[in-house]
Amino acid sequence: QVQLVQSGAEVKKPGASVKVSCKASGYTFTTYDITWVRQATGQGLEWLGWMKPNSGDTVYSQKFQGRVTMTRSISTTTAYMELSSLRSDDTAVYYCARIRWSGSYGSFDFWGQGTLVTVAS
Amino acid sequence: SYELTQPPSVSVSPGQTASITCSGDKLGDEFVCWYQQKPGQSPLLVIYQDSKRPSGIPERFSGSNSGTTATLTISGTQAADEADYYCQAWVSSSVLFGGGTKLTVL
Numbered sequence: 001q002v003q004l005v006q007s008g009a010e011v012k013k014p015g016a017s018v019k020v021s022c023k024a025s026g027y028t029f030t031t032y033d034i035t036w037v038r039q040a041t042g043q044g045l046e047w048l049g050w051m052k053p054n055s056g057d058t059v060y061s062q063k064f065q066g067r068v069t070m071t072r073s074i075s076t077t078t079a080y081m082e083l084s085s086l087r088s089d090d091t092a093v094y095y096c097a098r099i100r101w102s103g104s105y106g107s108f109d110f111w112g113q114g115t116l117v118t119v120a121s
Numbered sequence: 122s123y124e125l126t127q128p129p130s131v132s133v134s135p136g137q138t139a140s141i142t143c144s145g146d147k148l149g150d151e152f153v154c155w156y157q158q159k160p161g162q163s164p165l166l167v168i169y170q171d172s173k174r175p176s177g178i179p180e181r182f183s184g185s186n187s188g189t190t191a192t193l194t195i196s197g198t199q200a201a202d203e204a205d206y207y208c209q210a211w212v213s214s215s216v217l218f219g220g221g222t223k224l225t226v227l
Contacts, residue, residue, distance in 0.1 A: 045207050047216035105152040105211050107169035114163055
């Protein structure tokens with residue numbers, strides 16, 4: 001069965017970076033793109049960007065361009081999301097999800113369990 | 122900037138039909154997805170491509186999209202359907218989410 005298992009909670013200081021992992025199993029890692037979405041406590045969903053595991057190509061939300069980096073390891077079927085220059089308002093649960101494409105439109109059909117990133121001094 | 126607008130809350134009695142809307146400029150020209158999120162859980166895809174249900178999603182969930190409004194309809198609403206619901210669309214190669222609607226079944 002398809003599973004996306006994320007790394008554990010992180011506590012970071014303002015200005016630091018955080019790298020969250022997302023290990024995929026139950027399907028061929030390189031045939032489905034991965035997206036990252038975050039959610040602050042009590043708030044809605046916010047999209048960070050997506051990555052093609054096959055090529056490593058990425059598309060980032062304009063809001064996070066320059067601060068977010070998405071990478072992957074094909075050998076370990078793991079996707080990574082690194083966010084730099086952390087601020088207190090980056091405190092949120094970060095999710096990875098698999099993209100199911102229908103032409104040029106994608107839906108997110110399987111999600112990781114989420115990783116809480118807390119930014120505090 | 123483009124926004125997807127959802128009502129903050131919708132209430133429905135058990136067994137009745139719940140409708141949750143998502144509005145955006147020319148939204149009918151795009152495909153819309155819907156996600157259900159229960160407290161402490163990850164989002165779950167319930168509708169994609171406006172009206173298609175993923176495997177395992179009950180038939181009581183349906184969707185439509187026309188003009189400026191997409192609608193998620195839950196027929197015969199059950200207590201288990203109480204959750205937050207988010208619409209999602211792709212606009213200019215970027216993903217947008219609506220602000221979310223809290224569905225209360227009472």
